[in-house]
Amino acid sequence: MAVDFDFIVIGGGSTGASISYYLSGLKGKILLLEKGGIAGGNTGKSSALIRTHYSNDLIASMAKYSYGVISNFDSVGFSGFHKTGMIFPFSRSEEELARKNAAMLRDLGLEEEEMPPKEIEKYFPGVSLNDFDYVLSEPWSGYADPVAVTNSFIQSAQSRGVSVKTGTNVSSVESNSDIVTVTSGNGNKFTAKKVILATNVWTNKLLSDSGIPGERLLPIGASLHSVIYLKRPTSLKGVKPVLWDPPNLAYYKMEGDSLCAVGSLDPAIDKKMVDIDKPVPEEAGYDYIEDYMSRLVSRIPKMGESTIVSSLNGLYDMTPDGQAIISPLDYLGLEGVYVCAGLSGHGFKLSPAYGLITSEMVSGINPDKASFDWRAFRPHRFAEGKPIRSKFEEIGTMY
Numbered sequence: 001m002a003v004d005f006d007f008i009v010i011g012g013g014s015t016g017a018s019i020s021y022y023l024s025g026l027k028g029k030i031l032l033l034e035k036g037g038i039a040g041g042n043t044g045k046s047s048a049l050i051r052t053h054y055s056n057d058l059i060a061s062m063a064k065y066s067y068g069v070i071s072n073f074d075s076v077g078f079s080g081f082h083k084t085g086m087i088f089p090f091s092r093s094e095e096e097l098a099r100k101n102a103a104m105l106r107d108l109g110l111e112e113e114e115m116p117p118k119e120i121e122k123y124f125p126g127v128s129l130n131d132f133d134y135v136l137s138e139p140w141s142g143y144a145d146p147v148a149v150t151n152s153f154i155q156s157a158q159s160r161g162v163s164v165k166t167g168t169n170v171s172s173v174e175s176n177s178d179i180v181t182v183t184s185g186n187g188n189k190f191t192a193k194k195v196i197l198a199t200n201v202w203t204n205k206l207l208s209d210s211g212i213p214g215e216r217l218l219p220i221g222a223s224l225h226s227v228i229y230l231k232r233p234t235s236l237k238g239v240k241p242v243l244w245d246p247p248n249l250a251y252y253k254m255e256g257d258s259l260c261a262v263g264s265l266d267p268a269i270d271k272k273m274v275d276i277d278k279p280v281p282e283e284a285g286y287d288y289i290e291d292y293m294s295r296l297v298s299r300i301p302k303m304g305e306s307t308i309v310s311s312l313n314g315l316y317d318m319t320p321d322g323q324a325i326i327s328p329l330d331y332l333g334l335e336g337v338y339v340c341a342g343l344s345g346h347g348f349k350l351s352p353a354y355g356l357i358t359s360e361m362v363s364g365i366n367p368d369k370a371s372f373d374w375r376a377f378r379p380h381r382f383a384e385g386k387p388i389r390s391k392f393e394e395i396g397t398m399y
């Protein structure tokens, strides 16, 4: 039977955009469907930090590959990448594991550098070095523009023939005799040989609306994350590295010349699930702002003179191990349907790798011969007791 498309990608965030871009390099007719606008979901809220510092070798390799794409993006479009550097401090008790982690990254060809803790004062005069006993630095890391990256992937895919429909909510996906039928909210139907869900926190809603019972849904929940934007005082202006502050469970992204974005590294927040059917407030609560301001000021006292500019709330699509689920969904009776979701709050920097992995998976390449073996991301890994783990559990920089 004839189908309308070879591939339909659902979701126009950084994941769906990257998947469409990588698929557009293959033969076939491709459609991307997005219920809102491009990058209007969690991608648009992202701090968009780009680093390769990870404590699992597979994820670090994917970060290395993705860094290469985003930092050298001219052939795709505009990434807005700023190479500011990034600093990862550790306490004395974590030093040995951090050294091993750095050695693992160097084995992967990443030049993870050691930095004398005092050097942090060069960027942040008056910084408290409490518990900052051993410091790793990635001078090549930084941040990009998540909306620009997503639009560039989309535009480049469109120039290679991909069709894009925004404002199209997919209400169900149904699989029957090698044909997948995608039905939109207004009753339009599109058929394809293969359909990929890049639908972040909304993945289980779509599966549930497609008839998958609750107990068979994917282990993906949604957690609320806030970012506070501040104008730095004059004495802290200038291009500065991103500072990781594990004792305070926070990161400080020095954006442009004079902004600072404060985000959370708190696993308790990652694990606190919210109901996505309830409206998410646009801005952070004031208690949260006060709490994270006091963490920041305890680390960099001069930031007490900064001005609050704005705050935002976004959602992380959390899995139990903080890593994606990339898999065919034939085991749910959805032959020809695939998923790349559950990115757990660190999926922007990995979007090129997700696009590559997913395009290889749906084109039937033997996983042993693929760029990255997607079987590591199978949903069954949790039931099998084989989650993706940090190689250095105690210092865990998994996501």
Ligand SMILES: Cc1cc2nc3c(=O)[nH]c(=O)nc-3n(C[C@H](O)[C@H](O)[C@H](O)COP(=O)(O)OP(=O)(O)OC[C@H]3O[C@@H](n4cnc5c(N)ncnc54)[C@H](O)[C@@H]3O)c2cc1C
Pocket: 010, 011, 012, 013, 014, 015, 016, 017, 033, 034, 035, 036, 037, 039, 040, 041, 042, 043, 044, 045, 046, 047, 048, 049, 050, 146, 168, 169, 170, 171, 198, 199, 200, 201, 202, 203, 206, 225, 226, 227, 263, 313, 314, 315, 316, 341, 343, 344, 345, 346, 347, 348, 349, 350
């Ligand atoms: C506050 C915050 C800070 C972050 N900071 C970083 C960071 O510093 N570094 C980093 O690497 N990552 C970071 N992340 C994570 C990263 O931004 C995300 O993992 C990534 O952008 C997710 O992209 P996505 O395309 O999977 O999801 P989304 O951008 O949410 O896109 C999914 C899209 O699917 C669409 N959709 C869903 N259901 C349907 C349907 N039924 N029909 C049609 N369309 C549908 C939605 O409208 C949405 O546009 C952060 C995330 C947040 C929220």
